[in-house]
Amino acid sequence: MSAFIPLSHQRLSPTESARRAAEFAEHLDARRTTRHFATDAVPREWIELAIRAAGTAPSGAHQQPWTFVAVSNPDLKQRMRDAAEEEERRFYADRITPEWRAALEPLGTDAVKTHLTDAPWVVVLFRQSYGLHADGSRQTFYYTQESCGIAAGFFIAAVHTMGLVTLTHTPSPMGFLSDLLERPANEKAFLVMPVGYPAANAQVPALTRKSLADIAVFR
Secondary structure, eight states, X not given: OOOOOOOOXXXXXXXXXXXXXXXXXXXXXXXXXXXXXXXXXXXHHHHHHHHHHHTTSOOGGGOOOEEEEEEOOHHHHHHHHHHHHHHHHHIIIIIOOHHHHHHHGGGTOOSOOXXXXXXXXXXXXXXXXXXXXXXXXXXXXXXXXXXXXHHHHHHHHHHHHTTOEEOOBOOSSOHHHHHHTTOOTTEEEEEEEEEEOBOTTOOOOOOOOOOHHHHOOOO
C-alpha cells in the first residue's frame, strides 16, 4: 500500500474565498482563443512553467498519461504546418458534413494554418494510451482521455495567466504528428496548442459564452 502524508491546505476566510473565486472567474472570462499570433519570442522557461502547471492535473490512478512536446524549431514547425494543411484541405473538401461546416462558419476556420508557423511555440499534447513496464510489457492506463483533457485545461489557464494566448487545434487526422515528432506507438496526438503573444491586429469571433443558468443545475 502506498504511503500517505498530511494534506497541505490553508483554510481561507469566507471573505477571502469569495474574493479569490470572483477574481479567478473574471480572469478566465477574459480568456479568448485567437488564430492571429505575433512572432515575438517567448522564453522557454515560461513554456516549462505552463507544462509544470499542466502536470499537476489529477489523472486516473495517478498515471499521468501525457507527454507535452514543445516545438520552437522553425523548420519543424513549417513541416507540421505543411502536413496539417494537407490533412485540413482533404477535411474541408471531402470529409466535413454540412452541419459541421455550419458550426465552424462563425469561427472563420479554414485549411490555412498560419498559427503553426507564426507562434513562437507549438505545444503538442500526446495521450499515452498505455504505459510500459520495465520489461517492455504493456501497462494498462485508465481514463486517459479525461486525464489529458484536464491537463490541457490547466495548461491553457497557465498560458492565459502569463499574458499569452493559445489555440486548441485538432487537425483531422493527427497521425502525422507522431511521425514528425518521433513519438512511440503508445502515444497519440491529443491536442495542438500554438502559444505566443497575440498579433497587433489579432481578432476573435464576436461570440458570447453561455450563462451560468445554461450550464449549471443546483439540486
